[in-house]
Amino acid sequence: MKLPKFDYVEPTTALEAVTLLSQSRGLAKVIAGGQSLIPTMALRLAQPALLIDLRHLESLRGIAVDEAGLRLGAMTRWREIQDSAEVLDTHPLLVEAVRHIAHYQIRNRGTVGGSLAHADPAAELPCIAVTCGASIRVLGILGEREILADEFFLGPLATALGDDEIILEVRFPRWPSSRQWGFQEFSRRQGDFALAGVAIFYDTDNSGRLENAHVGVFGVGQCATRLSGVESALNGRTNTISVAAEVARLAAAEVTPSDDLHASARYRRALVAVLLERAMALARGERA
Amino acid sequence: MLVTLCVNGEDSTTDVLPRTTLVDFLRHSLGMTGTHVGCEHGVCGACTVIVDGDAVRSCLMLAVQANGAEIMTIEGLADASANLSPLQEAFHRHHALQCGFCTPGVLMTAHALLRQEPNASKERIREVISGNLCRCTGYMPIVDAIFEARSSYQPASPATRARGR
Ligand SMILES: Cc1cc2nc3c(=O)[nH]c(=O)nc-3n(C[C@H](O)[C@H](O)[C@H](O)COP(=O)(O)OP(=O)(O)OC[C@H]3O[C@@H](n4cnc5c(N)ncnc54)[C@H](O)[C@@H]3O)c2cc1C
Ligand code: FES
Ligand code: FES
Numbered sequence: 001m002k003l004p005k006f007d008y009v010e011p012t013t014a015l016e017a018v019t020l021l022s023q024s025r026g027l028a029k030v031i032a033g034g035q036s037l038i039p040t041m042a043l044r045l046a047q048p049a050l051l052i053d054l055r056h057l058e059s060l061r062g063i064a065v066d067e068a069g070l071r072l073g074a075m076t077r078w079r080e081i082q083d084s085a086e087v088l089d090t091h092p093l094l095v096e097a098v099r100h101i102a103h104y105q106i107r108n109r110g111t112v113g114g115s116l117a118h119a120d121p122a123a124e125l126p127c128i129a130v131t132c133g134a135s136i137r138v139l140g141i142l143g144e145r146e147i148l149a150d151e152f153f154l155g156p157l158a159t160a161l162g163d164d165e166i167i168l169e170v171r172f173p174r175w176p177s178s179r180q181w182g183f184q185e186f187s188r189r190q191g192d193f194a195l196a197g198v199a200i201f202y203d204t205d206n207s208g209r210l211e212n213a214h215v216g217v218f219g220v221g222q223c224a225t226r227l228s229g230v231e232s233a234l235n236g237r238t239n240t241i242s243v244a245a246e247v248a249r250l251a252a253a254e255v256t257p258s259d260d261l262h263a264s265a266r267y268r269r270a271l272v273a274v275l276l277e278r279a280m281a282l283a284r285g286e287r288a
Numbered sequence: 289m290l291v292t293l294c295v296n297g298e299d300s301t302t303d304v305l306p307r308t309t310l311v312d313f314l315r316h317s318l319g320m321t322g323t324h325v326g327c328e329h330g331v332c333g334a335c336t337v338i339v340d341g342d343a344v345r346s347c348l349m350l351a352v353q354a355n356g357a358e359i360m361t362i363e364g365l366a367d368a369s370a371n372l373s374p375l376q377e378a379f380h381r382h383h384a385l386q387c388g389f390c391t392p393g394v395l396m397t398a399h400a401l402l403r404q405e406p407n408a409s410k411e412r413i414r415e416v417i418s419g420n421l422c423r424c425t426g427y428m429p430i431v432d433a434i435f436e437a438r439s440s441y442q443p444a445s446p447a448t449r450a451r452g453r
Pocket of ligand 2 (some may be wrong): 325326328329330331334335336345346347348
């Protein structure tokens with residue numbers, strides 16, 4: 001469908017953008033890549049009176065790596081993450097997840113900030129952010145604040161972002177190069193949103209026992225979450241085939257999917273078990 | 289709003305409503321109907337054009353967002369005397385189109401890909417072309433045609449030199 005009518009502005013600073021947002025009293029929306037917002041408007045699920053384009057905000061661009069970890073500006077496109085050798089070195093799990101997002105043309109426009117703000121329960125980046133304990137730096141009319149990913153996602157398409165706030169960047173804690181990880185998702189067609197997905201990583205002590213296990217799932221609940229039961233079952237163990245099978249069963253019991261148009265809750269539980277087992281195999285070094 | 293952009297090497301300035309998508313702008317304001325529009329919400333890829341060197345879905349971009357951009361559409365692929373490009377020739381040879389509805393989008397996707405990755409593997413081509421739905425040809429001839437056209441995109445080849453972005 002054709003888009004509803006709206007006005008369009010192109011601020012040149014982040015402060016100007018949040019000022020416009022707060023003056024609009026909830027009637028405006030910011031637009032980044034437009035890859036979620038424009039379809040939403042075409043389907044009349046959103047009808048903002050004003051679009052505030054972030055495309056000239058240079059301060060929201062860029063990828064930076066330092067002692068603390070990896071920072072991605074909100075306007076970083078999927079494509080830039082895929083093209084960056086630096087990100088591949090510093091965060092292989094993130095790069096693997098991004099590879100599964102949408103299609104070639106959409107990855108040329110879609111952004112990190114747009115994905116976090118849109119908060120689709122089946123989206124990859126919110127899950128990686130939650131699993132890795134990332135934090136999201138935002139700017140509002142009263143100033144900046146930093147929100148832990150865990151507290152940022154409140155439900156399907158719902159976040160802790162205030163009406164006048166925009167995302168500036170997301171920060172991922174430093175990733176030790178010895179860390180083991182695995183990522184798996186299942187979708188019916190290449191590039192579709194996943195029916196279920198799993199991201200895991202852990203470190204190991206001198207005897208090969210797991211510590212610091214992080215297990216995140218997406219597509220199987222209100223928003224991406226970590227599975228604390230599975231994580232505590234993993235810490236102190238070794239990643240063997242039988243341990244993987246055991247935690248896969250735990251994971252299927254711990255997730256809370258619901259039935260919808262695309263799949264039943266029961267099917268999604270089964271998927272989580274299989275995907276976690278495969279992700280454990282990948283983390284063990286069994287890369288296909 | 290006034291929008292100035294360069295389409296297939298020609299500059300133009302046009303007054304458009306912000307709600308106009310890039311594909312509607314190309315088709316209705318510029319009368320360039322080579323770019324097709326299928327789903328109008330980003331799932332089919334029929335509307336793919338190249339903006340500043342990158343393949344994008346022109347139904348998911350506003351014309352005002354393309355202000356200042358350089359755009360290439362299917363009309364810019366063949367040369368001025370309508371000689372097909374090597375990529376188009378390869379599609380012809382491999383019967384990589386039937387009804388042709390998806391073809392402009394498929395060609396622009398492939399053109400952007402091969403300009404950026406002239407050595408793309410078959411696997412990579414398949415992955416990229418998964419964003420373009422074709423309901424009649426089947427993907428085998430499409431992938432074969434794109435794979436064969438790779439040679440004309442090698443840095444030294446005349447095809448890439450003659451045709452800008
Ligand atoms: C066919 C199709 C398949 C897709 N498949 C996937 C998939 O498999 N996985 C996946 O993760 N995504 C998928 N996407 C979505 C895509 O990745 C989007 O690009 C992304 O979710 C949103 O990014 P955007 O920059 O396009 O945001 P926009 O569409 O511009 O904005 C989305 C929302 O975020 C808000 N917003 C944007 N930037 C900011 C900011 N800096 N601060 C505050 N709010 C902001 C907007 O107001 C809007 O509400 C798909 C999209 C399509 C069309
Ligand atoms: S018309 Fe643009 S993707 Fe279908
Ligand atoms: S040739 Fe008919 S849809 Fe592709």
